[in-house]
Amino acid sequence: MKAGVCWLVVLGLADETRRLAEFASSVSYRSLPEEVVDRVGLLFADWLASALGGAAEAPGRIAARVARRLGGHPESTVLGYGERVSCFAAALANGIMSHILELDDVHKKSVTHPGAAVFPAALAVWEVVGGGGERLVEAAVAGYELVARVGEAAGRSHYEIWHTTATAGTFGAAAAAGRLLDLSPEEMAWALGSAGTSASGLWEFLEQGAMSKHLHAGKAAALGVLSAMLAEEGFTGSTTILEGRRGFLRATSRQPSLKPLVEGLGEGYKVMEVSIKPYASCRHTHSAIDAALKLREEVDVREIAEVKVEVYSDALKIAGNPSPKTPYEAKFSVSYCVAAALLYGRAGIHEFTAEKLRSRELRSLMRKVKAEASSELDRMYPEKWPARVTVYTEGSSCSAQVDYPLGDPENPVSRQQLERKFRELASRALPLERAPKVFELASKPWLLKSPRDLMDML
Incomplete structure (x- = not known):
């Protein structure tokens, strides 16, 4: 059987792209369940904080300078700076900024950060088209759905090479921008076609701790905006970009599946599956951090002889650096994260600094942490992102396993915890006394009469 024919048999060459386009173009605030609307509000506030x-x-300052140089019609805001540039440039800069601190949301099954691609695109275009905040909610629902479904369809073989936030994120950003531009189903399909042919982002940045990861989110957001704007003007794109024999899935995955693209489409919403991050590190480290925090209550850190950390294979591939040399590398080191959690009792932005990295006490403890992959935990992933931590002291040991880290829908953060996170992060760009009011507005965007109601506070 010829390879092309084999592909037709496997994928079926159905109409998945068009069905997703029809969904994205028809999301209506009035038909959304209250819990979905509420969830979008919390995710938007969480993204804005990041x-x-x-x-x-430093990467945020660079992004702001580049957005200023790109210029364009002053229609959308660069967050933290107040300058208005083109919606393309704003989406680029705000996407980059929101993916720097490693505190933006995560969808487990697709292994993506949907908010970092979807909300920069949606906010930038919403500032252009105006209207009430319910429009932002519609755009977010459409965008998150596309990111999650495309990421799930691409699967784990895609994630080995491709940063799924960058690739699937471009589809989600296009859907969000397209919904705000009121694209027809045909135009939305064109937008997805352009998004798919633009989607890229490689894991090689990890080798040097490069800033490219931040760019991935910004690029996805900006190219999503571009794809939607082109479609609005009649610029066509492939309407089989996902399922086609020379399309996105065949090009970037060894084991793609069309099933996740449309199974249950419209019956439930992917925003309800998204996790909110409490710790300023790669999400693959969070279950181990939670387990370490539990064990911290049972042991004297000074008496620790060894720490064994068992994780699933992807966690070790992405966050297995045993000896990070920069604060950014530390965010991708389960050894560092567990040591910090045991030593300081937290893993926030202040635990990932050059000063902390130089700490003799922390480095001594980090050398005692041994991380390894577990086939048992591999079988649980990605539905669960588990970790098991065992702490050995003289003559004794204690162990803790966490299957759902704090922030997962199965182990959610409270509104109060999210507001504390918002105040801590937003106060880096806003007066501290203004943060509670901004959080209240951002967490209930459907009450806003226009984007200016929020943007004038930033």
């Missing part, structure tokens, strides 16, 4: 927190970081 973006404002990242604005002051």
Whole structure:
């Protein structure tokens, strides 16, 4: 059987792209369950906190300068700076900023950060088209659905090479921008076609701790905006970009599946599956951090002889650096994260600094942490992102396993915890006294009469 024919048999060459386009173009605020609307509000506030927190970081400052140079019609805001540039440039900068601190949300099954791609695109276009905040909610629902479904369809073989936030994120950003632009199903399919042919992002940045990971989110957001704007003007794109024999899935995955693209489409919403991150590190480290925090109550850190950390294979591939040399590398080191959790009792932005990295006490403890992959935990992933931590002291040991880290829908953060996170991050760009009011507005965007109601507070 010829390879092309084999592909037709496996994927079926159905109409998945068009069905997703029809869904994205028809999301209606009035038909959304209350719990979905509420969830979007919390995710938007969480994303905004990450973006404002990242604005002051070196990559954020660079992004703001580049957005200023790109210029364009002053229609959308660069967060943390207040400058207005083109919606393309704003989406680029705000996407980069929101993916710097490693505190933006996660969808487990697709292994993506949907908010970092979807909300920068949606906010930038919402500032252009105006209207009430219910429009932002519609755009977010459409965008998150596309990110999650495309990421799930691409599967784990895609994730080995491709950063799924960058690739699937481009589809989600296009869907969100397209919904705000009121694209027809045909135009939305064109937008997805352009998004798919633009989607890229490689894991090679990890080898040097490069800033490219931040770019991935910004690029996905900006190219999603571009794809939607082109479609609005009649610019066509492939309407079989996902399922086609020379399309996105065949090009980027050894084991793609069309089933996740449309199974149950419209019956439930992917925003309800998204996790909110409490710790300023790669999500693959969070279950181990939670387990370490549990064990911290049972042991004297000074008496620890060894720490064994068992994780699933992907966690070790992405966050297995045993000896990070920069604060950014530390965010991708389960050894560092567990040591910090045991030593300091937390893993926030202040635990990932050059000063902490130089700490003799922390480095001594980190050398005692041994991380390894577990076939048992591999079988649980990605439905669960588990970790088991065992702490050995002289003559004794204690162990803790966490299957659902704090922030998962199965182990959610409270609204109060999210508000504390918002205040800590947003206060890096806003006066501290203004943060509670901004959180209240951002967490209930459907009450906003226009984007200016929020943006004037930033």
